[in-house]
Amino acid sequence: MIEFDNVGLQYGTGPEILKNLNFKIDPGSFHFLTGPSGAGKTSLLRLLLLSLRPTAGRLNMFGKDVSQLDKQGLMALRQRIGIVFQEFRLLDHLTTFENVALPLAVRGEPEAAYRSNVRELLDWVGLGHQINARPELLSGGEKQRAAIARAVIAKPELLLADEPTGNVDPELAERLLHLFVELNRMGTTIILATHELHLLDQFRFPRLQLQDGEVSIHD
């Protein structure tokens, strides 16, 4: 599904943030992405999210060399990826329902086609009672669950999560992790960036350990 072949990344003429990355992510797998602050986790996620392109090597995603893709091609690939941000990034002027339905709306699907799916998903993540609430009325945990629901509503093949438990209490963090595990069991490939080691110990999934821009894999 994803293949890094000597991938390097640098911003402008600055130092190389990521160096000689060589690894593969298989479909249906679950990986933690971890490492100290400044190790390059966010840059690696931005590569995977296609908002950056490698400055060296070759990154293959879904069978395509991302360096060769035009904007249209990038957009088509991005529709196969879901993303959960640490800071949620819900749109403040939309309701929970509208935020979650957004990935389907931008694909041109009419509301009638996705209304019941969105409601069902919101019930599944425990937000059925907040369907018409705007983000300002949601708690941190509810916002994160809404963000997760938005990331998975279009049934992405790959789900990227950037510190999804960073802004919630430990108890909720564990519940959210269980949610990701459940999604993985349903077939979604997951890469979850976190620096919370106690969570890593609870779930035995391979770790992509980033250190000084280089990656090592620990099963």
Next chain:
Amino acid sequence: MIDQFLNRNRADIAIVPRSSIAGRTLALLVAIMTFLSCVTFGAVYLVQNSAVAWSSEVGREITIQLQPVDGEEMTSNVRTAIALALDSPGVGNAEELTVEDSERLLAPWLGDEFDLEGFDLPRLIVVHLSDPNAFDQTALQAKLDQSLAGASIDTHKAWQQKLNAMSGTIVFSGLLALMLIMAATILAVIFATNGAMASNREIVDVLHFIGASDQYIARAFQSRFFTIGLEGGIVGGVAALIFFVLAGVITNYLLPSQNAEQVELLFGQLSLGWIGILGLVLVVAIIAGLTSVTSRITVHRFLAQVAP
């Protein structure tokens, strides 16, 4: 409200916030620019209409001037001149401008009490032409010269030319002002749109991350900016219409009659009529269209600059 008027599917998600400071600024800006454009257009239209009517009226009128000449009986000369004028082709009516008429005309400058009886003034005969093309000024002048001493014809051509030049200058200046306002509108809309896009950068980024195409994002923003442009345009256009109605009311009922006459002389009746109102609607449509096209170009430029 405009969204509903445009029949947009209410189930669609409003990607761009319906009300934001940047959006309100743009709407206010468009409203002000539309108001200025409409007022300029309306003033140009009124002046042009008034000039055409005035010019046409003056073109249908000539004056025979009889200078006092020793030994000549003025009253008899006036009757002869009127008879000669009425006998000429293309003349509909000819009548003497009496001393009372002259006093009334000069009252604004000389006062109501001023008496012209004691002055040996030239006598004027106002000749209305029923068919200006059939009228032969040279032939009438020849007949007057044969029968009377000191008779001359004034066709008001010099006034007509001055009036045409003045109205032409006003119309040209008005159109120039209109074009400058349009240019200023375009520049202001570019700045306002850039500001609105920058303040909505988070929305653009999120839309990109969830797989929205540039076309989709551009459509959403253009649609919003068109709505803002139309709303602002309608507000500005209606305000301009109210301005002209109020100006008409003030001229007709509140200004002293002499001042009102002077305003009316320049602008005619301060009423736009259906054609003038249609012109205002056209100005509103042009401003809304300009806003839409300008914001479309700005949005595409903005999207081309942000990361894929």
